[in-house]
Amino acid sequence: MPHTMDLQNNGDENTGRLVLTGEITISDARELKEVLLKAIDTADDLRVNMEGVMETDLSLLQLLCATHRAALRQGKQVKVEGKYPAAITRVVTDAGYFRREGCVAEARESCLWIRQEEDKDG
Amino acid sequence: MDKTILTADDSASVRQMVAFTLKGAGYQVIEASDGEDALSKLDGSPVHMVITDLNMPKLDGIGLIKRVRSSTKYRFIPIIMLTTESQASKKQEGRKAGATGWIVKPFKPDQLLAVVKKVLR
Amino acid sequence: MEEDQGLERGKSVFFEEAGELLAELEDALLELEDAPDDQELIGSVFRAMHTIKGSGAMFGFDEVSSFTHEVETVFDLVRAGAIPVTKNLIDLTLAARDQIMAMLDASRGGEPADDERAEEITGALRMLLPRGGVGDEADTGRVAGADKGAPLSGAGEDVGEESSYRIRFRPEPEIFSTGSNPLHLLNELSELGECRIIAQTDALPTIHEIDPEACYIYWDIVLTTSKGINAIRDVFIFVEDTSELHIEVIDKPDATDDETETEYKRLGEILVERGDVKPKDLERALESQKRIGEVLVEQELVNPAKIRSALEEQRHVRTVRKKRKAKETLSSIRVASPKLDQLVNLVGELVTVQARLSQVAVSRNDPQLIFLDEEVERLTSELRGNTMSIRMLPIGTTFSKFRRLVRDLARDLAKEVTMTTEGAETELDKTVIEKLNDPLVHLIRNSIDHGIEPPDVREAAGKPREGTVHLSAVHSGAHVLIRISDDGAGIDPEVIRAKAVEKGLISPDIEMSDKEIFSVLFAPGFSTARTVSNVSGRGVGMDVVKTNVESLRGSIDLTSEKGKGTTVTLKLPLTLAIIEGLLARIGDEHYVLPLSTVEECVELVSRESDGSGRRRLANIRGEIIPYIHLREQFHIGGERPDIEQIVVTRVDGDRIGLVVDEVIGEQQTVIKTMGKLCNGLKEISGATILGDGTVALILDVPNMIHSAMTG
Numbered sequence: 001m002p003h004t005m006d007l008q009n010n011g012d013e014n015t016g017r018l019v020l021t022g023e024i025t026i027s028d029a030r031e032l033k034e035v036l037l038k039a040i041d042t043a044d045d046l047r048v049n050m051e052g053v054m055e056t057d058l059s060l061l062q063l064l065c066a067t068h069r070a071a072l073r074q075g076k077q078v079k080v081e082g083k084y085p086a087a088i089t090r091v092v093t094d095a096g097y098f099r100r101e102g103c104v105a106e107a108r109e110s111c112l113w114i115r116q117e118e119d120k121d122g
Numbered sequence: 123m124d125k126t127i128l129t130a131d132d133s134a135s136v137r138q139m140v141a142f143t144l145k146g147a148g149y150q151v152i153e154a155s156d157g158e159d160a161l162s163k164l165d166g167s168p169v170h171m172v173i174t175d176l177n178m179p180k181l182d183g184i185g186l187i188k189r190v191r192s193s194t195k196y197r198f199i200p201i202i203m204l205t206t207e208s209q210a211s212k213k214q215e216g217r218k219a220g221a222t223g224w225i226v227k228p229f230k231p232d233q234l235l236a237v238v239k240k241v242l243r
Numbered sequence: 244m245e246e247d248q249g250l251e252r253g254k255s256v257f258f259e260e261a262g263e264l265l266a267e268l269e270d271a272l273l274e275l276e277d278a279p280d281d282q283e284l285i286g287s288v289f290r291a292m293h294t295i296k297g298s299g300a301m302f303g304f305d306e307v308s309s310f311t312h313e314v315e316t317v318f319d320l321v322r323a324g325a326i327p328v329t330k331n332l333i334d335l336t337l338a339a340r341d342q343i344m345a346m347l348d349a350s351r352g353g354e355p356a357d358d359e360r361a362e363e364i365t366g367a368l369r370m371l372l373p374r375g376g377v378g379d380e381a382d383t384g385r386v387a388g389a390d391k392g393a394p395l396s397g398a399g400e401d402v403g404e405e406s407s408y409r410i411r412f413r414p415e416p417e418i419f420s421t422g423s424n425p426l427h428l429l430n431e432l433s434e435l436g437e438c439r440i441i442a443q444t445d446a447l448p449t450i451h452e453i454d455p456e457a458c459y460i461y462w463d464i465v466l467t468t469s470k471g472i473n474a475i476r477d478v479f480i481f482v483e484d485t486s487e488l489h490i491e492v493i494d495k496p497d498a499t500d501d502e503t504e505t506e507y508k509r510l511g512e513i514l515v516e517r518g519d520v521k522p523k524d525l526e527r528a529l530e531s532q533k534r535i536g537e538v539l540v541e542q543e544l545v546n547p548a549k550i551r552s553a554l555e556e557q558r559h560v561r562t563v564r565k566k567r568k569a570k571e572t573l574s575s576i577r578v579a580s581p582k583l584d585q586l587v588n589l590v591g592e593l594v595t596v597q598a599r600l601s602q603v604a605v606s607r608n609d610p611q612l613i614f615l616d617e618e619v620e621r622l623t624s625e626l627r628g629n630t631m632s633i634r635m636l637p638i639g640t641t642f643s644k645f646r647r648l649v650r651d652l653a654r655d656l657a658k659e660v661t662m663t664t665e666g667a668e669t670e671l672d673k674t675v676i677e678k679l680n681d682p683l684v685h686l687i688r689n690s691i692d693h694g695i696e697p698p699d700v701r702e703a704a705g706k707p708r709e710g711t712v713h714l715s716a717v718h719s720g721a722h723v724l725i726r727i728s729d730d731g732a733g734i735d736p737e738v739i740r741a742k743a744v745e746k747g748l749i750s751p752d753i754e755m756s757d758k759e760i761f762s763v764l765f766a767p768g769f770s771t772a773r774t775v776s777n778v779s780g781r782g783v784g785m786d787v788v789k790t791n792v793e794s795l796r797g798s799i800d801l802t803s804e805k806g807k808g809t810t811v812t813l814k815l816p817l818t819l820a821i822i823e824g825l826l827a828r829i830g831d832e833h834y835v836l837p838l839s840t841v842e843e844c845v846e847l848v849s850r851e852s853d854g855s856g857r858r859r860l861a862n863i864r865g866e867i868i869p870y871i872h873l874r875e876q877f878h879i880g881g882e883r884p885d886i887e888q889i890v891v892t893r894v895d896g897d898r899i900g901l902v903v904d905e906v907i908g909e910q911q912t913v914i915k916t917m918g919k920l921c922n923g924l925k926e927i928s929g930a931t932i933l934g935d936g937t938v939a940l941i942l943d944v945p946n947m948i949h950s951a952m953t954g
Contacts, residue, residue, distance in 0.1 A: 026198045026419045029455035036450050058426055059419065062447060062459055070449035094426045096440030096462060133294045134260045136301055139253030146249065177293045191420065200422035206297050222422035223481035228300035231249050243427045
């Protein structure tokens with residue numbers, strides 16, 4: 001399945017940028033986990049760009065949330081950069097993943113999926 | 123997007139019925155007459171789902187399911203097994219091997235389509 | 244249809260295929276005779292049989308399929324080494340093969356197959372089976388398991404009214420490795436109806452610990468659908484064995500009858516029902532005055548997603564109820580009730596005029612007029628029924644008002660009480676319902692005050708701490724029965740009796756049944772709250788209740804069992820405005836008896852038993868029945884006719900005869916209430932206007948019986 005998981009690191013500022021494109025599903029979950037691990041371990045501030053994701057499923061949401069959880073523990077940041085593509089919005093909707101509040105108390109401000117609903121509500 | 127379904131059955135009549143029904147509903151169908159045949163055909167063009175009989179010569183349904191589940195390419199593909207109700211233990215075995223669901227023979231075309239629609243969406 | 248074409252095609256391929264398989268089978272069997280241990284050969288025989296069986300069933304050749312099943316069963320055991328390959332076995336299998344061939348030919352229009360031969364073969368094959376018959380579960384036979392078949396209904400059909408369900412679905416972590424996508428299941432679910440899905444992510448670890456191919460999420464779903472619970476189960480058919488799946492009904496269409504508004508359960512209640520919060524924790528959290536959700540989260544008793552999920556449920560059910568209400572309101576209009584009363588009056592007058600018309604028509608003996616009269620009568624009767632039904636309201640609204648009463652009373656008295664209701668949809672005349680309110684309040688108050696014991700007392704008596712007050716309404720002929728029952732302490736007849744004797748209401752030496760003793764409770768002056776609640780009874784203003792109910796032409800009855808509880812039953816007429824009556828004449832006066840109280844009419848022939856005094860006895864078919872001579876009772880002058888009629892009436896098992904000159908017949912009677920002048924008259928409950936314009940009095944039969952029995 002064609003996809004890219006491109007991780008760029010800026011060592012000076014301790015920031016990282018992960019660009020995901022194409023089809024990323026459960027079959028790619030192991031690969032994505034490794035990339036995300038590396039991303040969060042090497043940067044204090046991680047931006048994830050998913051604008052080019054064409055097809056995905058629940059496994060991606062799980063992995064991103066798990067990354068976010070790790071970041072919270074280590075006092076790091078994970079943010080979604082750019083727009084959410086239709087593929088992501090669909091999975092987030094189907095899975096009942098929209099959030100008004102974060103899933104854990106500390107995640108209230110930074111939950112990756114809160115913005116979704118605000119966007120939707122206008 | 124046309125999805126491709128591979129159907130493995132040593133009974134040509136059942137295969138025929140399955141294939142005809144699925145093609146009518148807009149799916150691409152690849153037919154295989156036993157487990158080994160199915161495996162070799164899976165190596166070709168991409169397949170989105172497998173429908174397999176359990177009793178087949180060479181490699182039976184359970185064996186096929188196990189092999190598919192241990193492949194890298196098709197580990198998460200939906201697999202539906204065709205069983206008869208006298209094969210309750212077979213069904214359990216199939217489930218353990220990683221089958222997604224089952225259809226009990228005899229079944230009607232619309233029952234087949236309902237199940238395919240359910241797991242493939 | 245294309246699908247049927249598929250079947251037809253399959254069928255023709257099947258014949259070809261079966262032919263080939265049978266040929267191969269023959270070869271294999273012959274080879275097997277020389278090499279009886281060849282597993283490959285045994286396997287191919289089994290498979291041939293299996294395929295013929297399966298495909299045969301597939302294309303509707305059930306006989307072929309079930310016959311082949313017998314052979315397959317045997318070869319399954321051969322394969323497992325439980326049965327040896329013998330010459331006998333091979334002979335039989337060859338015969339079976341020929342039989343299958345014959346059966347297939349028959350189904351293609353050839354000679355019919357020999358059924359007896361088939362039975363011989365299967366009989367002989369069964370002899371080969373080890374003791375006890377079958378191995379494996381092979382012989383589940385042809386009882387197709389409808390439940391474990393394929394999930395077929397697809398979109399499914401409506402199975403009645405919309406209900407809301409609370410679903411918690413927690414797939415096994417390995418669900419992805421079985422090719423199932425939980426999101427597909429959720430999608431399928433939302434196709435069943437209005438659906439809210441909330442992902443619960445509390446089990447999700449950090450990226451360092453996560454198994455990327457496992458599923459950590461589970462879901463809370465609230466679904467409103469008319470497809471029924473089986474359609475929901477069908478969605479999960481392939482995963483229900485391996486998943487955690489809870490489905491509960493949380494709202495049904497009739498549920499709102501019980502609720503005053505579209506309100507739904509409180510947040511805390513939902514969380515406890517779901518098992519997300521322990522009742523104890525909730526109680527503690529409720530003690531602080533802050534919002535319950537916040538408190539629970541602050542104290543880390545539950546995570547925010549659980550709160551959100553419960554809130555969603557609340558919101559969902561409220562929306563569904565509002566919609567339902569809106570739908571109901573759309574199809575109805577509001578009318579001021581005086582307009583309705585006026586309509587009823589007009590219909591009443593129409594009924595009266597129609598009765599006059601009938602009289603005129605009959606007396607003129609004009610066929611055309613009689614025909615017209617019959618038409619008018621039919622229409623009037625329909626109009627009357629319709630008008631009455633407009634006035635009917637479900638009693639549920641009244642019931643639901645009492646929830647609050649029960650709750651507050653219980654709290655004030657430090658008791659634990661729940662109220663349950665039944666028959667909230669039962670309809671009663673609007674006026675009856677309005678006038679019923681006070682008596683019901685009284686009775687419920689009594690149940691909680693004097694009936695239900697304090698929690699500790701109940702516990703000591705082996706009862707649940709929480710007492711129950713049950714309100715029910717049910718139709719019974721032209722009446723509605725309303726019951727208020729409690730599972731409280733009940734009433735001790737002896738205590739009541741002693742009290743009544745003390746008050747001089749009954750004499751101490753009189754024998755009384757429990758029923759009679761309980762009826763003393765309704766006697767005026769029997770009780771005041773203080774005296775009776777001291778002796779565990781009830782009776783707070785029961786005489787008032789009784790008067791109220793009787794003013795609605797109803798009756799009241801009480802039964803009680805000491806230690807078990809008390810039930811009060813109100814019997815009320817469906818409507819107040821029009822009744823079916825029996826018209827009778829004494830001299831020139833007309834009287835109406837409510838038909839519901841009339842048992843029979845007989846001629847009073849013998850005057851021998853006719854003594855003087857009010858109470859007389861008639862012998863009707865061997866039964867002695869007291870009767871009242873109405874001519875005397877009402878001081879009507881004139882001569883008594885030679886043959887008089889006794890109308891036998893019955894109320895609550897007591898019978899009494901009322902003697903009149905003549906019974907005229909049944910009559911729809913529009914009840915007109917009479918002014919204050921007649922308030923003192925016990926025997927009369929109202930008046931009506933007859934067809935010829937004269938007035939007839941309506942007899943209050945229950946009251947007459949009552950005074951006859953006690954007087």
